[in-house]
Each structure stands twice: as structure tokens, then as C-alpha cells.
């Protein structure tokens with residue numbers, strides 16, 4: 001079924017993907033739908049099952065992967081993450097633009113599928129600012145913070161490779177980054193709004 005083109009948001013942990021995406025979902029209700037991933041990490045305070053993630057065990061998730069229920073999956077910072085086929089189908093069935101928040105391994109694996117999304121990388125202005133934002137977020141232990149920073153260094157290098165992303169947005173000033181994001185997506189947004197009006 002041809003529908004609106006999905007959007008992949010990637011970039012280091014703490015770069016601002018969730019912040020930008022939540023604003024997009026709120027400002028354009030009925031236009032975007034989030035592909036709810038599975039993860040073996042524990043929910044953070046305020047996160048909701050089925051909204052932020054489907055929280056699961058490694059055993060159950062591995063079984064799903066073995067059954068072919070996932071279009072991609074990856075190990076990140078000691079936990080499994082993955083996009084199930086049904087997460088995408090749920091959004092597409094409502095004719096919404098499907099947004100996926102995945103790490104760089106997810107980007108590489110999605111490129112092997114027929115999903116054909118717009119690939120957007122959200123990057124922090126510097127490693128120092130990234131570290132400050134991650135610390136201020138107060139969601140990580142020192143160990144998990146260090147793992148995220150190490151993954152961020154790799155992500156920032158790999159993202160520079162030409163052809164990996166359609167666009168790279170530096171999230172320095174949040175409003176400016178959000179403007180850039182909506183400008184990139186405006187044609188797809190209009191298509192969905194026209195169909196619905």
C-alpha cells in the first residue's frame with residue numbers, strides 16, 4: 001500500500017530526538033504516528049508502555065526476532081531494541097506519516113528493507129553539550145551515561161559518511177532545529193493534510 005513516506009530520526013542519545021519528535025506529534029496531530037519500538041531496558045519515570053516503548057524481556061524479544069516479527073533490531077548500551085512489523089503497520093493503517101527513532105545500526109538495517117524513509121540525523125552541537133544535556137536529563141546511571149557517550153562518539157563519526165542521511169540537523173537552539181525539521185517534512189505533511197481535509 002502506497003502511503004506517506006516514513007521518517008527515520010537518528011543521532012546520538014541525548015541529541016534531542018524525542019524532544020523534537022514529541023513536539024511534532026503534538027503540533028501535527030493526525031499527521032504523524034510514532035512507531036513504538038520494543039526494548040529490554042526498564043521504563044523511565046513518566047514513560048508509558050505502548051506509548052514510548054513496548055517493554056519486554058530479552059527472551060521474549062529474541063523469540064519475536066526469531067519468528068521474523070521485527071524489521072530490524074540492535075543491541076544498544078546493553079539492551080535490545082527493535083522495530084516490529086506491526087509497529088509500522090499500525091501507523092500506516094491510519095495513513096499517518098510513520099516516525100521511527102532508531103540508532104545508527106537501525107538506519108543501516110532499514111536501508112536493506114523496502115521501507116524507503118526520509119533519513120534525518122539529529123546531532124548535538126558538541127560532545128561537551130551532549131554530555132551536559134544527558135547529565136541534566138537525569139535518566140542515566142554513570143555507567144549507562146558513559147556507554148551512551150561512547151556510542152555517541154561512534155554515531156557522530158559514522159553520520160558524517162556521505163549518503164547515510166538525507167539531512168543532518170544540528171540541535172543547538174531548539175526552536176531553530178524544530179523549524180528545520182518541519183521545513184524538511186512540510187511537503188509530506190501537506191500531502192497528508194490534503195487527503196484528510
Ligand SMILES: Nc1nc2c(ncn2[C@@H]2O[C@H](COP(=O)(O)OP(=O)(O)O)[C@@H](O)[C@H]2O)c(=O)[nH]1
Pocket residue numbers: 010011012013014018037038041072073074076081082083101102103104105106107148
Ligand atoms: N535500532 C533501533 N534503535 C532503537 C530503537 N528504539 C530506540 N532505539 C535507539 O536506542 C537508543 C537508546 O534509546 P533510549 O534507551 O530510549 O535512550 P535515549 O536515546 O537516551 O532517550 C537511541 O539511539 C534510540 O534511537 C529501535 O527500535 N531500533
Ligand SMILES: Nc1ncnc2c1ncn2[C@@H]1O[C@H](COP(=O)(O)OP(=O)(O)O)[C@@H](O)[C@H]1O
Pocket residue numbers: 011012013014015016017018019020133134136137171172173174175177
Ligand atoms: N536544543 C536544546 N537545548 C537544550 N536542551 C535540549 C535541547 N534539545 C533537547 N534538550 C534536552 O536534552 C535532553 C536530551 O534530549 P532528548 O530529546 O531526550 O534526546 P534523545 O531522544 O535524542 O535521547 C533532554 O533533557 C532535553 O530536554
